[in-house]
Amino acid sequence: MLLSLLTSNPTAFIIIALALVLSLAVHEFAHAYTADRLGDPTPRRYGRVTLNPVAHLDPVGTLLLLVAGFGFAKPVPVNPGNLGRWGTLWVAAAGPISNILIAFVCAVLLKVLPPTTITLTILLTVMGINVVLAFFNLIPIPLLDGSRILGALVPPLGRSLAQFEAQPFSFLIVMGFIFLARDPIGRMIQSVQGWVLGVVGV
Template sequence: MLLSLLTQNPLAFVIIAAALALSLTVHEFAHAWTADRLGDPTPRRFGRVTLNPAKHLDPLGTLLLLIAGFGFAKPVPINPGNLGRWGTLWATAAGPISNILIAVLCAVLLAVLPSSGLTVVILLTVLSVNIVLAVFNLIPIPLLDGSRILGALVPSLGRSLAQFEAQPFSFLLVMLFIFLASEPIGQIIGTVQGWVLGLVGVG
């Protein structure tokens, strides 16, 4: 999907690719930094408390982003035993929260900057990418942050979700769900994006 832009609109390709790399990196760093601050040394042991994209971007996940329009970064390893229930919840929620904060910051900048130019295009792209990441990751299905947040809130359900994630077919089922539910997910993302822009009088 994105690869087609490489020949049709190289500048757009570069902007979107850079926005994805930045946003995925910040998302994973937020998980790692929060877990580290709350007392879990696991992310630091794996070198994940860093803003270096090479530590967070997954080769297969990045390739899927370029080809299919959706993919993934390397999950940050955390040890819930070091964090407890609420620490695990905050370490998990930190990723989507970081994307929401970036989107709001972009919306604020759009509200105070002139309504044309490359800077506006970049800000709109970064805003859109971060809304997509935040909304997508908050879906409460296995392998996504929303599932782990739900699991921290309801421990008995969390154990069942963790068991499902351990199954070899779980990734394929999640990908199938995303494909089948792409239209309603897209509608939700569009609604949230419109709300964020409207919040600061842009759009």
């Protein structure tokens, strides 16, 4: 767990924690900025069109990251009625796309910067975290970006997913599923990370 690194390897803890916080902030900002640009004032009304991590971090989600190894940021509030079908799709896709772009930038920097220990550690950590965030959020299960993308592509399914998410215990059900499926999900993410590292020649 991340919290255990605080005593065993404080440097690694700081690097991973900062990379997580900043990557989550960029992910949520991408959702908010895209919605704002497409004409939905909701994210700006809630102060979410910002890169300030404080605006995006969720106390419970952050605690879970520290003690359980997985967590979440505060979802960006949007009004699909202001966005339409395709606007909703682009808003949902903006978060994972932002993480893919960060991972790509890290891959480029790995190729052009001198390969010092600290450079490799930071860039590989940031790249790995953003690959995980992009891949994980594209899983088409409720509350994740992948379900909203799928819902925009298949409107009847989107309505069913929205009804499920509106249920009072939907969050607990989804988190329970993620916890039970953490091993296969983890193996898939490791495979994706290995593929990305192979592509960039690291």
